[in-house]
Amino acid sequence: MTSAAIMGAGSWGTAFAAVMADAGTDVTLWARRAEAADAINTERRNVAYLPELQLAERISATADAAQALEGADLVVLAVPSQSLRGNLEQWRDVLPQGAPLVSLMKGIELGTHLRMSQVIAEVAGVPLAQVAVVSGPNLAKEIAQKQPAAAVVAAPHHGLRAKVAEACAAPYFRPYTNADVVGTEIAGAVKNVIALAVGMAHGLGLGENTTATLLTRGLAETARLGAALGADPQTFLGLAGVGDMAATCSSRLSRNHAFGLALGEGQTLEEVTAQASQTAEGVKSCRSIVELARSVDVDMPICDGVHAILYEGWGPQEMVRALMSRSRKSERV
Template identity: 40%
Template sequence: MKVAIYGAGSWGTALASVFAANGHDTVLWARSDTVCDEINERQTNHRYLPDAQLPGHLKATVDLDVASKDAELCVLCVPSAAVSSMVTTVAPFLPRHALIGHAVKGFDAASKRTVSQVLLDAVLDAKQRLFVIAGPSHAEEVVARMPTTLVVAGYGRATAESAQDALMNQYMRVYTNPDVIGAELGGALKNIIALSVGLADGLGFGDNAKAALITRGLTEIARLGVRMGASLLTFAGLAGIGDVFVTCSSRHSRNFRAGRLLGQGYSLPEALDAVGMVVEGVPTTQTTVTLSKDYGVEMPITNALASVLFEGQDPVKAVEQLMGRARSHEIEEVASADIAPKWEID
């Protein structure tokens, strides 16, 4: 099939390389003529994936009409800050019957909506064609064809399975899930936990503290997710535990690296500048604080991180406040939630 990928950052380029390697006619849309020329002439994207060699038949273009024309599967893969404007721009070019997906691990910060909600508002009859790509997947390893597992979530089984088939190969195993909101929340909120774990590492804390942040962070993700309509089971899978683990433990993780720099005494602007690419956990933390208030959900780790990022709170003091909270029971209200996700369109 013809596949259009919108966004030539590291993850968009890596996904495009998978579709192209699978024999699909794949076109990668980029904002920059320079990036397109490099991909088309040298099969590299040095700015985002300096060590990667891309498939020779992968094509790049700055022309949305060229990228979108006759596409059967379209994937949005831009930073969350660009989602709203990009969806508005690309929507008129999307073919009427194409499957429409995204691989954005964040929210539309302005509206506090998930990316699927933005797409559903902008594209007519999109629900039956919508899918989300999530799961533990560093672009650097995907483009190097290292074994990776993903989850494709969709409202309809046929759509999810079509995207699954388009991605599957000898190094990419893909599972399906009907829980769209759960997959999106897991992919977005894990960046908050990775920032927190990186911060703990930068402060010199040990494995005990990191394990606590990961475990209790997953509880926060599940607590908000269930309140927003997600299935608890999703957070025990690839879009939950899987993505949290890889983002909190890898040298590739921008969020972990940014958190560690903050723990070492860098200011937020200095840390972001040192990482050099988008750190999605920063705007996601701000959005999630608002969502937790809107949904009446307690998220102490998220709030503590927000105080460090945006209020100048000393990180050590933030940890002391977390540790000094009133005693509580580990088995929480999410345990009684309806955990069986179901396809809306079968």
């Protein structure tokens, strides 16, 4: 029987713990706060994030990282992307030798421009072949309600992909496999920025034509960056690409969409950040994505516009004008 340590008891970490338990995997969930771990063990609920989700008995929780990791066959990392390096540096010496490391995170690291799998390999001192990525249209609240959903397990080798997929194949959660780690991670990171843009558009009162335009051109930006980094173009037409973008950009369950919506309605970055109870990954990753794109000479005007709103003092209407006044060109460029 497979056992997994899930490092991070936020919404997605908790929902994924439920998925793995329903797939027959024994799960130890690491929570940053001891009181959260105690509540999970006694009340079978994570009250702070998914209070409606009744957690299975095969899930236990602890605030002791070494205890969570001891003997795990799989280590699943589910912390905010920009805190991954710091957390892994603390856990590195107690990671189970040879265990696959699975990333649930969607971001590009500030400063280094590394994808999450690259950060994991570098800090943990393991080969990239030991790292897998799970991505796709997976809004945590809907997964917690056991609504049917699918995801992609990306890893360099078939054996690792198959092992992770088997450990999370629940009756309502269908994992597909993909060898394209680069494309899967780039799609997951960039869609958060596009979701901010769509949320802003909705905050401005703009409708479905604008939404569809941002989704389509946002996907084009994502694919351009992915291609420059060696990704498989087909990845962006699948669950990790258009699937995840459609869910994140269209749903008000999406933190990035909600954050963008508030900006579009006129709140400042500081006001929205102060009110947010959970991390909107696109806010910080936007900067590293724009820098990464410039380093490989890839044009990403929507991401540039979001960056200008977040960090250069633009308003959402200025972004609209900038996008609509760009010089005309072929759609396929």
